[in-house]
Structures are given as structure tokens and as C-alpha cells.
Amino acid sequence: MPIESDHRASDSPYVARVWRGRTSGVDQLTSIATSTWELVFWEQQGVMHAAVRGPETTASIAESVGDSESFGITFAHGASMPHLPIGPLVDGGRDSPHVSERTFLLRGEEWQIPGFDDAELLVGKLVRAGVLVRDPLVDEVVRGGAAPVGSRAVQRRVAATTGLTQGAIRQIERAREAAVLLGAGVPALDVVHRLGFYDQPHLARSLQRFIGRTATQLRQPDPAADPLSLLYKPDDPAGS
Template sequence: MRSYAETPPAGPLRAVVEVAWRAHAGTAPHTQRVLPDGCMDLLLAGDDVLVAGPDTTAHLAGSPAGGVATGLRFRPGALPALLGVPADALRDRRVPLSDVLDPGRRRLLRSAPSGSGDGTGDAAWLARLALALHAAAGDDRTTAPLPHPALRALAGGMAAAELADRLGVTGRTLHRRCVATLGYGPAVARRVLRFRAAAALLYDGLAPAAVAARTGYADQPHLSREVRALAGVSPASLAPRTGSPDLAAAAGSARSGEGVRGQVQANRSSDEPSGSATVA
């Protein structure tokens, strides 16, 4: 049986990590739809450590029967500084971490994961790796994530020029910073973060017309076009559905991350379309 669980980060990781997650594919191969949410992940499957870059559209991720994957979902804009690589270089990509890091950071990968083959201990190993990367990261202001209020402003539809003025920077500086930390400019960031907020409300059962009004879409057709463009499914597919085992489990146990609630709160590892509602 497929399973998914999340664990809040502890200690210094709380500043950069939203959640640690672990997914088990169950007894049959499984494909999950991963939705864009502004986040990047470090994930471990077997002995392979991958970086999941920022997505601009849905990504279909396959898992073999019995497959176990463990990951850390980083807050929007937080991971590039730890990697020493701008986010746009990883946009819409899954890349081995060893191919991304410079030689100084790459040495941090030399210790083997401490898992037992079923994923046990992998989250702790990833946490130690993230802490080491955090400690090794320099103070590069070009890859410093945008402040949380700025991300919320983008999610709310604020124009780039107005946000730049509030941050006391030029429009070009804001654009460069968004590209370096989020993987795309303010216009795409606005779409992705607003979509994430809308997906959370759709799961909660709010009618699409009300979701459109609350999240700044022009109307319900505008919401539908954006959901299809970014998720590859209709808004109805993101709502809880009676009779679906995964979605029923989601409605009954939001913390488990199973089904759509996991989709909305846990981008890279849910059983259906996924995303994170943390910023918006």
C-alpha cells in the first residue's frame, strides 16, 4: 500500500526547510503528478541524491514497486545559496547533486547514507547533509531568498515594479534575484505562488469561483486556464472526491500527506498532484 509521511524540520533547518518527507510506492509501480510550487527539494532514492529544481509545469515522477524516496523540501528560494548554483540552472530538471556542487561542497557527499534499504535513517542523513551545506554556504546576497512578505506579495498578485519599490531595489535587480533564487522572473513566480494558494483552497472544498475571487484571478475561467497550464489537470481534479481511496485518506488525515492534502502541502512526494501551501 502506498504511503507518505511528513516531519517538521528541527533546529537550524527550520529557517530553510519546510518539511522532510518519505514516500513508499507500495507493491506496484506508481506515477505521481508533481505540481510547481516555488520550492526545490533534495531527495534520496537508494544511494542517489538528486536536486529537484523549480518546476514551471507539472512533472510526472515514476516510482518502482517497493520504491522508497526520502526528501527535504526547501523554502522558496532557500536551496540555491546552499548549492552555490542559481535556481534557473536547475529549472524543470532533476539533477544528481554531485553534478551540481563545486569540489569543496562535493566532499560533503562522501559519507554514505545510513539507511537500512527501506529508507530508515535517510531523513536524518539528508538533514546532516543540509546542515553541512548550510554551514558551508557563504554570504552571497545575490542568492539570498526573498523575504517572506515579498513572496506573499507576489502570491497576492503585486506588480513587480511595486514590489521592487517596497524592497528598495530596481526592477532589474528584483528580476535577477527572482531568477537566481526561484528559477524564474517575478511574473512566473506570481503565477506559481498564486496557483499554490488556489490549489490549497480547492482541496479544502472551496468552489472554483470563490477560489478565483480569493486568490486574485480575473474569474473562474482564468483560474481554470492557469490550473490546466500549470497542473495539467482541471480544478476539479484538485478537489477532494468521494470514493477515491487516496483522496478520502487525505480528507481524513491531512497530516499524513496522502492524497491531495499531501499534494497541496507536499510538492514532491504525494500520490496525486502535489504542491506546497506554505508561502501563500
């Protein structure tokens, strides 16, 4: 397989998902839109790298040079790093200035690179050091909960921690869920009604913008097409 991937949920309120992957013989892949940001580590041609990657507002083509192994911590809505304003990270990222085989630099401090099974140990250290903070209201309203403050205050806090508007987050998450359902064989018309799209053309536009695929391509994947980056239903703890 050109891409092998695995992911798991987390019991940390700061973490949405922990994932790992391996690519082999892949020149490029389709990176799908995501409303969350993440801390990513990867080894390529024997060299370790680390970076903070921001939300992605559209599907895009990502280049891959040779075989690589990667691991990432996807943070929950509401989690942020005050020393790294999220706005400039949207559709981009920032590499760690120094990475060794076992450590990386973040906020000018050296940290141990964690593994897939113990990512929460690093998250806990970042929280205790004040590198990682959380606004629980943001996570609550993104999930559809009521806010104890006015709508303008909510909008400011969502934008400050996610770099996106609530509307953009909903659009991205809905497209991702639609892609998962279509890939599981759910008919497009059922997806339209289940997720609240206006009609099938609306679904088609959303898929093309955020996933880079049509409904037919998701139901009947082309083995010759560029592989998709990791796709899962965000609110499904067991994965998909």
C-alpha cells in the same frame, strides 16, 4: 495506499519544508509545479539515490518503477548553491555522482544522508561550508515585502536564486493554494475571488497548467487517476 506522505515546517530560514514519502504499486504520478528547488534522497530496489531537483514550471507525468521510499529538503526562496547555477536546473535536476547507504557527494565532498527529523543538521553544515547561501531579500519580496533596492535589481536577484521570475512564482504558488482550497471543499467561485483570479476559466487554465487537474477532479478525486505528488499550502506551517 499507493502514496503515503508526510511533511513538516522548519525553523531554518534556508528551508521551506521537509518531507518524506513512500510509493507502492504506482507506475506513474502527476508531479505538480513548484517554485522551489530541493535536495532529494530515495531508495529504490535496495539502491540509494540522491539528487538536486530544480523548480518545475508545469505539471508533468513522473514514472515510478516498483516500490520506493523518499525524503526531501525543500529550500526556501533565496537559498541557493553557488556551485550549482539554478537556471539549468529548472524543470530538471542533477544526480549525485556517488551515493552509498549513508553518504552522498555534493560539490565533490562527502556528506552524511540526514533523516526526516534532523534535516537541519545537514543544512547547517552546508551553510558553514559555504555550499548553501541565502539572499534574504529574495525571500522577503516573494512573500510580498518591500525591497530597499530598485525593481531591476530585485528581478535579477530573484532570477539568480530561484531560476524564475516573480510573476512565475506567484502564478505557481497561487495555483497550488487554489488546489489545496478546492481539495478542502471550497467552491471554485470563492477560490476565484479569494486568490484574485480573473474568472473561473482563468482558474481552470491555471489548474490544468500547474496542477494537472480540474477543479472538479480536485474536489472529487478519482481513485483510478494517477496520484498527485506532495501538495500543501506553502505558507501554512502546520501543513494541510
